[in-house]
Amino acid sequence: MKKSMCITYVVEGKLYLNITNKCSNRCEFCIRNNGDGAYGSDSLWLEREPTREEILDSVFSHDLSAFPELVFCGYGEPTYRLDDAVYIAKRVKEKHPDIKIRINTNGHSDLINGRKTAPEYEGAFDIVSISLNTPSAERYQQICHSVFGESAHGALLAFAGKVKSYVPTVCLSAVKETLTPEEIELCKQISADLGVNLRLRDYIPPES
Numbered sequence: 242m243k244k245s246m247c248i249t250y251v252v253e254g255k256l257y258l259n260i261t262n263k264c265s266n267r268c269e270f271c272i273r274n275n276g277d278g279a280y281g282s283d284s285l286w287l288e289r290e291p292t293r294e295e296i297l298d299s300v301f302s303h304d305l306s307a308f309p310e311l312v313f314c315g316y317g318e319p320t321y322r323l324d325d326a327v328y329i330a331k332r333v334k335e336k337h338p339d340i341k342i343r344i345n346t347n348g349h350s351d352l353i354n355g356r357k358t359a360p361e362y363e364g365a366f367d368i369v370s371i372s373l374n375t376p377s378a379e380r381y382q383q384i385c386h387s388v389f390g391e392s393a394h395g396a397l398l399a400f401a402g403k404v405k406s407y408v409p410t411v412c413l414s415a416v417k418e419t420l421t422p423e424e425i426e427l428c429k430q431i432s433a434d435l436g437v438n439l440r441l442r443d444y445i446p447p448e449s
């Protein structure tokens with residue numbers, strides 16, 4: 242496995258941040274199973290977690306006026322560094338109030354941090370995108386292998402329901418190719434019941 246200090250990378254005109262490789266899941270469809278990087282980036286396996294200053298230096302080394310959106314994503318679960326992500330997002334917003342800031346998360350923020358985290362997202366993130374993956378807690382555990390077991394699915398739903406009070410946009414996401422038509426309908430129902438959007442995305446195949 243090649244390692245680097247690739248903290249920022251560009252995907253479809255958006256600036257992505259890679260701040261940790263820690264994750265509470267081992268999803269079978271994770272892009273990390275495909276190689277060391279994503280979308281032509283350098284390796285996203287970090288030599289070590291970057292400091293706040295290193296992350297801000299990397300972000301501000303780009304012309305942010307060229308990016309409509311900044312995305313905390315990773316090669317890992319960014320809420321393992323929620324305090325740092327909130328700090329960085331707020332520093333970026335001070336200088337660039339118009340840039341949209343999104344966090345892509347597995348929704349285990351409360352379990353990972355051991356507290357009710359939803360209020361902390363206010364003023365830092367414009368969009369919270371939570372991986373739903375499947376409508377069933379049992380199936381979630383079969384394909385995502387969470388360290389939190391079958392409670393992980395219920396926790397992400399509860400988090401989605403809470404965080405929508407603190408950020409403008411919350412969406413649940415799932416990989417289309419991994420779901421049956423019936424499961425897609427159930428995902429739509431869950432999203433509607435929670436009052437959040439559903440984003441059905443394509444599977445990202447291994448880079449050749």
Ligand code: SF4
Pocket residue numbers: 264265266267268270271272273316317318347372385
């Ligand atoms: S939660 Fe995300 S980063 Fe973690 S294993 Fe699943 S797809 Fe990969």
